[in-house]
Amino acid sequence: MNSRLSTWIILGLTLTFLIGPFLIIIAAALSAGNNLAFPPQGLSLKWFIKVFEVESFRASFGVSMFLAIFGTLAALVLGVPAAYAMTRYRVPGAETVKLIVSSPIIVPGIIVGLALLQYFVIPIGAGIGPALFLAHTALILPYAVRVVSASMENLRVDMEEAALLLGCTRFGAFRRVVLPNIRGGLLAAFILGFVTSFNQVPVSLFLSGPGLRTLPIDMIAYMEINYDPSVAALSALLAFMSVGIVFAAERFIGLSRYV
Amino acid sequence: MFENRAIGLALVLPAAIFAAALFLLPVGILLSEAFRTDTGWSVSAYGEFFASSRNQTVFFRTLKLASLVAGVSAVVGYAAAFAIVNLPASSRGRMFGLVTLPLMISPVARTYAWLVILGRTGFVNKFLVDLGITDTPLRILFTETAVFIGLLQLFLPLMIISLVSAMENMPRDAVPAARILGANWLQVFWRVILPLTREGLVIGGTLVFTGSMTAYITPAILGGSKVLMLETLLYQRVTVANDFVSASVIAMILITMSFSANLLLKRLATARKSR
Numbered sequence: 001m002n003s004r005l006s007t008w009i010i011l012g013l014t015l016t017f018l019i020g021p022f023l024i025i026i027a028a029a030l031s032a033g034n035n036l037a038f039p040p041q042g043l044s045l046k047w048f049i050k051v052f053e054v055e056s057f058r059a060s061f062g063v064s065m066f067l068a069i070f071g072t073l074a075a076l077v078l079g080v081p082a083a084y085a086m087t088r089y090r091v092p093g094a095e096t097v098k099l100i101v102s103s104p105i106i107v108p109g110i111i112v113g114l115a116l117l118q119y120f121v122i123p124i125g126a127g128i129g130p131a132l133f134l135a136h137t138a139l140i141l142p143y144a145v146r147v148v149s150a151s152m153e154n155l156r157v158d159m160e161e162a163a164l165l166l167g168c169t170r171f172g173a174f175r176r177v178v179l180p181n182i183r184g185g186l187l188a189a190f191i192l193g194f195v196t197s198f199n200q201v202p203v204s205l206f207l208s209g210p211g212l213r214t215l216p217i218d219m220i221a222y223m224e225i226n227y228d229p230s231v232a233a234l235s236a237l238l239a240f241m242s243v244g245i246v247f248a249a250e251r252f253i254g255l256s257r258y259v
Numbered sequence: 260m261f262e263n264r265a266i267g268l269a270l271v272l273p274a275a276i277f278a279a280a281l282f283l284l285p286v287g288i289l290l291s292e293a294f295r296t297d298t299g300w301s302v303s304a305y306g307e308f309f310a311s312s313r314n315q316t317v318f319f320r321t322l323k324l325a326s327l328v329a330g331v332s333a334v335v336g337y338a339a340a341f342a343i344v345n346l347p348a349s350s351r352g353r354m355f356g357l358v359t360l361p362l363m364i365s366p367v368a369r370t371y372a373w374l375v376i377l378g379r380t381g382f383v384n385k386f387l388v389d390l391g392i393t394d395t396p397l398r399i400l401f402t403e404t405a406v407f408i409g410l411l412q413l414f415l416p417l418m419i420i421s422l423v424s425a426m427e428n429m430p431r432d433a434v435p436a437a438r439i440l441g442a443n444w445l446q447v448f449w450r451v452i453l454p455l456t457r458e459g460l461v462i463g464g465t466l467v468f469t470g471s472m473t474a475y476i477t478p479a480i481l482g483g484s485k486v487l488m489l490e491t492l493l494y495q496r497v498t499v500a501n502d503f504v505s506a507s508v509i510a511m512i513l514i515t516m517s518f519s520a521n522l523l524l525k526r527l528a529t530a531r532k533s534r
Binding site: 021039167198201 | 406
């Protein structure tokens with residue numbers, strides 16, 4: 001068989017399977033009818049407009065944005081010093097620390113959410129909101145540490161030593177030499193953390209309640225009751241948002257170098 | 260490398276304490292739940308969990324679907340990765356980007372698409388009825404097939420990424436050399452490509468297998484309560500029956516799986532570094 005032809009057939013089929021469903025979702029969202037269907041019954045933008053009018057979507061979008069932005073920032077505040085120490089100092093028990101910090105990746109999210117609810121929120125009487133925030137922070141922490149460590153490893157230690165010799169304090173050297181040089185890594189960690197948190201479902205499952213839901217959880221709840229194309233429209237918008245963020249990041253900082 | 264250990268430790272501690280207090284402690288208590296009884300410690304909860312035929316079904320279904328997804332994604336992944344690696348350099352990066360694109364999109368959106376495609380009034384059924392292949396729409400949603408398709412679409416990109424990076428490290432002339440020496444494509448695959456990309460296959464396979472085992476959204480939306488997997492069973496046991504003992508057993512199974520997968524990957528990574 002012609003190998004060029006078979007190459008394109010294989011890739012065509014793979015891409016149809018991987019990306020085709022999105023095209024179908026976008027088409028279904030453009031429907032003028034009231035039921036989710038493909039091919040769509042007539043064309044209109046009404047479901048894209050409806051998305052912005054659903055009160056619960058607006059509220060849960062706010063919650064998800066807050067968690068993704070501030071959860072990632074909190075994870076960076078914890079993660080950057082840890083990454084700095086692990087790449088610059090001989091930390092006693094470094095392997096154990098690494099394992100502890102990366103444990104949120106190993107433990108499935110639903111278990112984390114349940115454990116936090118049952119043995120943290122309920123006994124302490126804390127609110128679900130703070131717990132949800134802490135859970136997202138913990139979830140992003142491993143990514144923050146890993147990505148930032150990688151870019152610190154690429155930064156030569158002599159530059160800091162030179163700054164110290166020239167009279168900088170430790171902190172001054174960190175602020176003036178290290179931080180500016182790992183800007184790309186920080187941004188990459190932020191984007192990775194943001195997307196991870198925003199798309200996360202299992203961790204939030206048990207840590208949600210009426211009035212406090214993340215957007216993906218709200219979408220699942222909505223589609224259990226309604227069979228209209230608004231979730232399709234919302235899915236399409238979210239897909240464009242994440243793909244747009246990642247593309248911009250790739251273009252400006254070369255995200256894939258860091259991840 | 261700076262020598263002061265105290266500073267290093269002080270910088271690491273906040274992150275370590277945070278993760279330990281919020282993660283290890285609550286999760287540890289949850290795991291211990293299955294071992295605690297009124298009279299002391301015991302492992303009987305595990306026996307009881309596996310004595311139930313429903314739990315057995317869910318456990319083996321989860322293993323079966325995860326293995327199936329890993330196996331099929333390996334077959335498809337090899338074909339796709341080989342095709343990508345052999346593209347001209349200009350289109351290779353673009354194709355790789357397209358294949359990894361779905362990874363950035365919310366799994367809810369990715370799973371939701373299959374409702375439109377596989378539902379009773381969905382695209383596939385309309386097609387089948389119009390062609391006269393079937394008179395009444397088939398029930399595809401809420402079957403293992405639907406969950407399998409959803410998981411495959413979710414995790415196939417991970418397999419392709421692993422295999423592409425393994426193939427890029429393969430000596431450039433290995434395949435043409437084998438062809439010139441008279442090997443057919445099956446022999447080329449078994450004796451050249453497979454041994455040279457074994458590591459990528461293990462990495463991809465582990466990611467896909469553990470990912471499918473611990474998936475929640477796909478079985479929840481495409482399987483519902485008819486096709487429970489371990490995570491959806493856990494959710495149901497807790498919300499419907501307040502059954503923390505079963506939840507604890509399931510948590511142990513999932514964590515053991517994902518921890519051993521992680522160890523395996525770490526060992527592979529260090530083996531590669533020392534080479």
